[in-house]
Amino acid sequence: MVPTDADDHTLVEAAKSGDRRAFQLLFERYERKVYAVAHGFLRNPEDALDVVQDAFIKVYRYLANFEGQSSFYTWLYRITANLCIDHLRRSTRKRDVEFDDRIRHDGEQDSSPVDALPSSVLGSPGDAVENKEILAAVEDSLKYLSDKHRAVIVMRELQGLSYAEMAKAMNCSKGTIMSRLFHARRNMQKLLRERLEHLPEASEDGATELQTEAALP
Amino acid sequence: MNHENDIPIHAGDLQSFFDGELDEAAAQRMARSIDQDPALRRHLDQMSLMRDLVGRSMELRASEVPRARFEQIWDEIDRTITQEAARPAEAPASFWQRVSAAFGPFRMPALAAAGAAAIAVVAMQFVAPTAVNQPEEVASVPKPVEPSAPQVAPAPSPPAAPPTVIAESFPAPRAADAEIHGIEFGGSQGRISHTGVVTVLYVEEEAAPQKSERSL
Amino acid sequence: MKHRSPQTRLLAPVLAAVFAPVVAFSAVLATPAAAEAASKANCQVTGVVASKEGDGTIPPELAFMKETLQNDEFAAYKGFHLLERKALKLVPATKAETSFSSGHRLGLTLIGGDATKLKLHAELSNRDASKSLVSLDYTMVDNGLMMIGAGSFSDAKRSGKLFFAIQCGSAG
Numbered sequence: 384m385v386p387t388d389a390d391d392h393t394l395v396e397a398a399k400s401g402d403r404r405a406f407q408l409l410f411e412r413y414e415r416k417v418y419a420v421a422h423g424f425l426r427n428p429e430d431a432l433d434v435v436q437d438a439f440i441k442v443y444r445y446l447a448n449f450e451g452q453s454s455f456y457t458w459l460y461r462i463t464a465n466l467c468i469d470h471l472r473r474s475t476r477k478r479d480v481e482f483d484d485r486i487r488h489d490g491e492q493d494s495s496p497v498d499a500l501p502s503s504v505l506g507s508p509g510d511a512v513e514n515k516e517i518l519a520a521v522e523d524s525l526k527y528l529s530d531k532h533r534a535v536i537v538m539r540e541l542q543g544l545s546y547a548e549m550a551k552a553m554n555c556s557k558g559t560i561m562s563r564l565f566h567a568r569r570n571m572q573k574l575l576r577e578r579l580e581h582l583p584e585a586s587e588d589g590a591t592e593l594q595t596e597a598a599l600p
Numbered sequence: 601m602n603h604e605n606d607i608p609i610h611a612g613d614l615q616s617f618f619d620g621e622l623d624e625a626a627a628q629r630m631a632r633s634i635d636q637d638p639a640l641r642r643h644l645d646q647m648s649l650m651r652d653l654v655g656r657s658m659e660l661r662a663s664e665v666p667r668a669r670f671e672q673i674w675d676e677i678d679r680t681i682t683q684e685a686a687r688p689a690e691a692p693a694s695f696w697q698r699v700s701a702a703f704g705p706f707r708m709p710a711l712a713a714a715g716a717a718a719i720a721v722v723a724m725q726f727v728a729p730t731a732v733n734q735p736e737e738v739a740s741v742p743k744p745v746e747p748s749a750p751q752v753a754p755a756p757s758p759p760a761a762p763p764t765v766i767a768e769s770f771p772a773p774r775a776a777d778a779e780i781h782g783i784e785f786g787g788s789q790g791r792i793s794h795t796g797v798v799t800v801l802y803v804e805e806e807a808a809p810q811k812s813e814r815s816l
Numbered sequence: 817m818k819h820r821s822p823q824t825r826l827l828a829p830v831l832a833a834v835f836a837p838v839v840a841f842s843a844v845l846a847t848p849a850a851a852e853a854a855s856k857a858n859c860q861v862t863g864v865v866a867s868k869e870g871d872g873t874i875p876p877e878l879a880f881m882k883e884t885l886q887n888d889e890f891a892a893y894k895g896f897h898l899l900e901r902k903a904l905k906l907v908p909a910t911k912a913e914t915s916f917s918s919g920h921r922l923g924l925t926l927i928g929g930d931a932t933k934l935k936l937h938a939e940l941s942n943r944d945a946s947k948s949l950v951s952l953d954y955t956m957v958d959n960g961l962m963m964i965g966a967g968s969f970s971d972a973k974r975s976g977k978l979f980f981a982i983q984c985g986s987a988g
Contacts, residue, residue: 403681407674414670419662423654428665436673443681499646508649512656521657539619540654546621565615571650671892675868770860772880773961773983783952786942790950795889800979802965803949805942 391455399446406446410439413456417463423537424467426526434470438463460542464534464552471530500576503584516582524574532567539564614640618647667793773798857906857926857934859984863899863916865969867976870895877901881981884961897974906936906984918969918978919943926984933957934984940964959985 385397385405391412397405417438421431441462442449449458505511512518525533534553538544549564550557616622617630634640778799780792791802864878864885870893874882877898885896902914906926913923921941928935939951949966956962961983969978 403678410674410677415662418665419658422661423658432669432673436676439677440680499642500649508652511649512652517653518657518660521653522661536654540651541658561612561615565611568647568650572646666888666891668888668891675892770880770983770985771959773884774957774959775883776957776960778960778962779955781953783950785950786948793889795887797887798884798889798961798963800889800963800965801950803940803967805949805967
């Protein structure tokens with residue numbers, strides 16, 4: 384029986400030999416990461432869980448042919464991204480706000496950077512990533528990106544896929560990916576800035592009003 | 601259509617530098633530019649912060665899913681791959697087997713019709729759909745995998761008529777978590793789950809004890 | 817030692833969901849020393865077998881803990897069966913024990929508490945009662961429920977995961 388802390392390669396080899404527990408350990412190791420990616424793409428918890436299920440079934444079906452040229456994690460991520468992109472293509476659901484990334488390009492010929500995120504609200508980067516209101520604003524901003532923009536943000540910022548891998552997943556050129564990512568980041572920054580303007584400023588020690596209140600016994 | 605002209609050149613290089621897509625020489629040139637230009641440095645810091653925020657917000661969302669939901673997902677996966685492994689691979693019937701099955705005792709009189717059917721069957725082979733959505737690096741037909749043996753042995757059977765003592769009636773339990781002050785797991789693994797409605801301790805019957813003190 | 821103000825008591829249910837460990841820690845620190853100690857407690861311990869088969873309905877004999885069993889924590893299970901239920905009467909510093917048909921043995925001791933919460937020691941032994949699986953001190957609200965998942969179980973009628981649900985109420 385493989386130990387629970389065995390590395391991915393060991394678990395993959397054991398699973399290939401029919402060790403179901405080894406495959407379950409791989410599932411448990413990556414279930415939340417795959418969910419995070421799927422939810423990032425699809426924004427719907429149940430759809431994201433469906434993708435988690437489909438991704439691991441697919442992985443199991445083709446595990447015998449996985450030769451380890453990339454890490455298991457990278458392979459799993461690519462399968463997940465492909466499933467999410469297929470899901471988005473099939474989906475007939477209409478969102479309230481639809482950004483056409485082509486239209487956004489037309490008006491933006493200048494090279495000046497987008498206004499920076501308000502540091503008075505964010506506080507230090509270390510505090511910002513633990514602030515629930517800021518994180519809620521980030522999630523809300525992601526929701527208002529177009530599917531294509533959100534896809535490149537998820538693939539790059541969460542999955543760490545290369546431009547070439549992203550281009551393959553989205554069936555477009557590397558140049559298109561670079562352009563899409565550039566504009567996605569600009570839009571994301573604008574959306575986030577709009578939302579952060581309504582938040583209280585961080586206090587000198589980095590705590591917001593909400594955090595201070597929560598610390599009371 | 602080349603979309604690279606959509607991005608201002610310097611901004612595109614900065615993005616590629618940030619994403620680790622520049623070759624070594626170009627990366628070094630960009631690094632020097634950043635050192636000399638505070639605006640580039642600020643822009644880089646913003647991209648870095650955005651990446652951390654996006655990653656953290658998605659991690660947080662994923663952490664909110666109860667473990668039990670993933671257990672449900674696993675059950676479905678387990679069931680599906682067990683079913684697929686148990687299904688025998690069907691060898692395609694030969695042409696003559698199909699003809700024989702189709703015409704039975706009427707072979708002789710049905711030769712002309714059999715010939716037409718053969719042409720139709722052969723034609724169908726050329727329009728059979730190929731598998732779609734193949735994962736990369738992968739062939740289309742996986743090897744069948746034998747399901748693994750069950751991991752947990754059942755408990756010994758109790759006596760034939762298990763006594764069921766119904767105690768005096770209690771009210772519906774109040775939804776709350778327990779406050780644990782000190783805990784020692786005697787088995788190989790122990791886990792505590794606070795749900796807000798009930799606290800559940802999970803214990804396994806195996807080897808070495810582990811101690812987990814939550815003392816004041 | 818700081819007592820909770822009325823304002824914070826109102827906020828507690830909201831904040832507790834997000835900051836449960838912080839609230840729990842503070843609540844223990846804030847327990848007034850002058851409160852009346854619990855002198856007796858009545859407990860019931862229910863053995864429940866949670867199964868992957870079934871249609872999700874909760875049988876009448878387990879209806880009292882329906883809200884608990886419908887929590888996401890048990891979302892993986894589709895059937896619940898009463899194994900047996902045992903009653904224990906507790907007095908301070910005296911261990912009360914009971915055995916189950918699965919072979920497990922559970923001991924409960926009343927350590928302290930008041931009219932609103934009880935401080936208890938619980939210990940569950942393995943199936944042949946040769947060693948302890950878990951031993952803990954904990955504080956629970958009056959008639960709150962704590963459960964111990966004791967691994968797999970099967971008999972002639974059902975199979976699944978065995979849980980012991982411990983519910984204790986102050987008796988004066």
